[in-house]
Amino acid sequence: MKIGVIGYGLRIRGVINNELKKLDPDVQISGLVDINPAKHVQVQQDGSEHVRIFETPEAMLEEIDLDGIMIGTRCSLHTPMALKVLSSGLPLFLEKPVATNMKDVQRLKNGYEASANRKVVVSFPLRVTSIVQLAKEIIDSGKIGSVEHVQAINNVPYGNVYFQSWYRDEEETGGLFLQKATHDFDYINYVLGTKPESVATMASKQIFKGTKPSGLKCIECEENRTCPESTAFRTDSLKEEWAHCCFAKDTGNEDSSSALIRYESGLHVSYSQNFFARNKAAARGARFLGYKGTLEFDFYTGVVKVYMHHSPRVETYEFTGDKGHFGGDSELARCFLGLMDGSMERSVSPLEDGLISALLCLKAQQSSITGTFQEIAWD
Incomplete structure (x- = not known):
């Protein structure tokens, strides 16, 4: 498999070297577009000795035959780079967030619909973890009844990275709803199998200022x-x-935020994220409540519990292992390889869902600024 890489960032480097190459040792980076000369050296040191360096994605696509493209640039370039690739028809691995502003998310939606390229894997590993897959299996079985309320949380123990590294630049990242909540919103949407209708949010900056x-x-x-x-x-x-x-004075980013999301069926989700929790205060997961029972899980503990409401029974499932993004990275890599070699026809994390999550996050950001409910609708 010959891969072209646009932006050899830390995240995309990890997916290639820790996931793709483990699944298929013959995977090679054949072309690289990156403005940082140090990355040209790094990619060779990582084992791609014969990689060709290009100044533009267009030149790379024109001069070499590739099986797929991976985009790992800074966030603000995800949309413009994806638009350059979609028309090629090549399988695309696209880092999240897929867009960082309303103009770009609309541009990407239009470009995606015009391209007819459906071989896109958005980097949403949480939805394909064993934990979320089990949760969806149980919920879809009807065991706890239809889900009518969700309580979700993300207490981030490594929150310093969003205030001390380049992530502190909100112009570059689009803010912390797009950086963190986009993952959680996506797996909630995926489990529920329905679309968000409106959102109201509040954000605070109490510590990192x-x-x-x-x-x-x-x-x-x-x-x-x-x-x-x-x-x-x-x-x-x-x-x-x-x-x-x-x-x-120039730190940037809120250090906690919360959202209330209403869905088409009338159910609502409460979500809260925090960036100054540390160590064992870490928590990331959700409670899905139906009339018959409640299902809850936490990614950090690897435990899923089902509490039955009308019988004195609790079912507990425990997952072991410590893989990237709780095992989700390897499943995304497996899907991308499958799209490239033809063994898979559909993405497990399609761009349609990446667009909905980005739109929800951007509307959440608007809500926190304006103090209003925002409809989740395309302009």
């Missing part, structure tokens, strides 16, 4: 040996040389 100078790096701050957010106390991948102060 302050009066430190704009542009201040963590390593330059006089408090970098006492501040609990300092890189001096962390073992994650946030490098000292580019980590910014999260208590500066």
